[in-house]
Amino acid sequence: MKYNFDEIVNRRGTYSVKWDGGEFIKEMGLTERYDEETIPLFTADMDLPVPQPLIDALHKTVDHRIFGYSIFPNEYYEAIQSWFQRKHDWKIKKEEIVYSPGTVHALNVAVRAFTEPGDGIIIQRPVYPPFTSVIEQNKRVVRNNALIYDEDGYYSIDFDDFEGKAKEENTKLFILCNPHNPTGRIFQQEELQRLTTICEKHGVLIIADEIHGDLIRCDQTFTPIAKIAEQEDHIITCTAINKTFNVAGLHCTNVIIPNQELRLTFTEEMGMHLPSPFTVSALIAVYNEGEEWLEQLKEYVDETMEWVMEFVKEKLPKVKMRIPEGTYVMWMDFSEYGLTPEEVHDRIYNKANVLLEDGKMFGEEGLPYQRICIPSPRPIIKEAFERMAREFADV
Structure with missing residues (x-):
């Protein structure tokens, strides 16, 4: 239509x-x-x-007239896997998918799960304000690898500064924003590969906020960082339908954690979160019929x-x-x-x-x-x- x-x-x-x-x-x-x-x-x-398929799916959920505790059916996971395979050629295993009621919530959980007070966390300012708050409110230390820009306002990564901060003894995490909010950069494969190489070398875990990954210009291509990394075990990726399909009020982030040990640590820190039946219906509808x-x-x-x-x-x-x-x-x-x-x-x-x-x-x-x-x-x-x-x- x-x-x-x-x-x-x-x-x-x-x-x-x-x-x-x-x-x-x-x-x-x-x-x-x-x-x-x-x-x-x-x-x-x-x-x-x-x-419209989302509206129809939510009407069907409403018409049922009971909104109790809900599970994640196989169709939920299959819709996620199919979307990322079709759109980004990224294969995700069912067991790697962890639901979170929001991306900022997931970042808070990751900071608490994988660092201690006083540890350093790299971000790339100017950047989405909650990146700073999830670090400082949890009593961790911001390591700002400020993006550099040319006379045309095009931003790029200062890799020398990034590696300098990554190799500091207490730097434990790097929170990547890609596509970058607010500069709008989509980091290219060579940039992402260089970031993953540095982080792997210095034992820095990458938390990738990729929730804008489907909202790109028609002539652009977005590549998930976990897809191109030689070792994806040190990467945790936040994905969401919230931004892509304008359903932030339905609270649906999916965190992709390939490493089983990291996944267990993350889920133990987060605790149990069941979805709304509207969340389940919405995700299945938009990933299967929203393209x-x-x-x-x-x-x-x-x-x-x-x-x-x-x-x-x-x-x-x-x-x-x-x-x-x-x-x-x-x-x-x-x-x-x-x-x-x-x-x-x-x-x-x-x-x-x-x-x-x-x-x-x-x-x-x-x-x-x-x-x-x-x-x-x-x-x-x-x-x-x-x-x-x-x-x-x-x-």
């Missing part, structure tokens, strides 16, 4: 964090202004309807990003940005406007009444930046950028 992603679905009054959570958002310090005219484009969920929707979604997001680039070139010419290789976020550099990050924030959040995410949340490397999430109906995106352009027209 053909999906109409331009359709605006009113999310107010549906318990949505981004559309109904104004007081919560203010308490978090994201903005001072939030009202009925705010356009929230800060959180990584979509304002777009999900695939048509996903391909149309990717085309739509690609077209929106092309529109953004043309608009910014004409109306926000001092903003430096590029189309990301993966994810549905765009990383906007406002440094050439000569304003402080606070002044940029005020013009966007308070005057334009558009809610993004300040770059400082991703580490000091993000100070001149703003992150915007693109997967909303294009009329909403256009209105947001037109508002922002008016507020920067005099600079």
Whole structure:
């Protein structure tokens, strides 16, 4: 079927964090202004309807009228295995799959399971803020292998610095974000192989957050790091339907752990988590029947990003940005406007009444930046950028 992603679905009054959570958002310090005219484009969920097979599957679950404790049927595991085999040529064994109610939850479990307080954990800033919080809140130490970027805003890995941090005596983990949030990089096979070689050499366990792996540009290819590693025993991979199919509220991350000993340690630390019947129905439906929707979604997001680039070139010419290789976020550099990050924030959040995410949340490397999430109906995106352009027209 053909999906109409331009359709605006009113999310107010549906318990949505981004559309109904104004007081919560203010308490978090994201903005001072939030009202009925705010356009929230800060959180990584979509304002777009999900695939029809998913809707049908959830209706069937509702119609049963009983929502008790649920199991993971064979169809659940088979759907995961089939998806990754078809989409990424990655063979996953059933016993390697461990359910988690969320990716950040899985990262917390991994940090506690495989490190001790005071141990070092490598991350690559600017990066998704919970990477920092799961380290610091568990009393571990951040080892920041900051990504480096060229004059065109293209990010790459500083491998000399990475190895220097990996070989420190108490460095135990590396949390990889690929595709990278917020820069949008998809790390290529040679980069991933080099990372795995260094980590294996120095006994560093890799936790790979690959939940954006299906959300890539139509002309790009994503490779799971465990697929290309010579020894996959030191790699744990987080996958999810949450981002791909816009079902973050259903809490469905699947952690792939090939090493039996690591898998046992992880599951013992996490404890037992049973799924919602809606989670089981959703995963089976989207992995078996959601590919048509996903391909149309990717085309739509690609077209929106092309529109953004043309608009910014004409109306926000001092903003430096590029189309990301993966994810549905765009990383906007406002440094050439000569304003402080606070002044940029005020013009966007308070005057334009558009809610993004300040770059400082991703580490000091993000100070001149703003992150915007693109997967909303294009009329909403256009209105947001037109508002922002008016507020920067005099600079």
